[in-house]
């Protein structure tokens with residue numbers, strides 16, 4: 001028996017590996033990633049090092065879009081659970097290079113779900129995104145809202161959900177789609193607002209603030225995300241499910257900068273206008289999630305921001321290149 005985790009060198013995937021490692025499971029955990037260079041490969045390598053040291057973890061460099069390699073992997077291990085975090089992430093980059101999204105998020109996803117169905121995987125979890133909602137002001141957004149993504153990234157994530165739905169309707173293959181809302185925290189992505197800001201403070205990078213800082217995001221701490229995933233893992237999956245993974249606590253970017261300014265030197269902020277692919281605000285309803293988990297207390301946002309700041313300060317060198 002084994003567990004497969006894709007996108008294991010990525011921000012959320014590797015934090016989930018780390019959390020599973022702490023559980024000291026006897027099960028073999030196979031972690032894969034194509035280690036692409038969308039952002040620094042050094043960061044990805046440093047993340048892999050963290051869980052590679054655990055005896056039951058194995059890392060393999062595999063691309064989801066390579067069906068034959070993936071098929072061999074499913075032949076080599078008897079997987080019972082699959083967690084798909086691998087994807088071409090990033091909203092704005094999807095305007096520049098849509099083909100990267102087709103390859104990883106569409107082709108790669110279909111390869112993985114079809115092999116999972118064939119191999120009768122009992123637990124199939126996959127990362128979706130709040131981007132599937134697009135510009136919908138019916139806040140806080142419930143899972144049942146009509147989806148209208150406004151960028152190519154969101155379209156590929158909606159396609160994942162549609163494919164998962166079709167697999168349930170046609171083959172009774174059960175899955176859980178996780179609509180993540182702006183995840184932040186330790187080992188975060190250097191292309192996202194928070195780490196970009198800290199990178200500018202401590203590694204003298206230039207900082208651009210989009211939409212003059214007027215964006216509001218339902219920031220969700222990565223430690224909460226991985227705790228939630230561990231809890232969801234123990235639940236019985238009875239159909240094709242979708243959950244908003246969010247704190248239900250939207251906050252403006254300026255407020256976050258003001259908080260960081262109390263902890264660190266002030267920097268020059270280059271403000272710029274609204275980027276077409278962006279949405280102004282995200283705010284998810286997490287009632288369905290909380291009903292399933294029974295109880296879950298989210299980390300206080302300021303305590304999570306402080307931990308993220310302190311971690312970055314200690315590990316700033318990883319983000320230099």
Ligand SMILES: NC(=O)c1ccc[n+]([C@@H]2O[C@H](COP(=O)([O-])OP(=O)(O)OC[C@H]3O[C@@H](n4cnc5c(N)ncnc54)[C@H](O)[C@@H]3O)[C@@H](O)[C@H]2O)c1
Nearest residue numbers: 007010011012034036063064086087104127129180182183
């Ligand atoms: N971080 C967020 O706030 C957020 C929000 C919504 C959704 N998501 C989704 O959650 C998942 C994880 O996001 P993340 O922030 O950790 O991103 P990330 O870019 O840090 O991690 C994704 C990983 O997948 C790998 N990858 C990409 N294409 C691959 C392929 N074809 N085969 C194998 N590996 C491949 C990348 O090398 C990377 O290490 C993604 O699906 C992302 O779209 C993230």
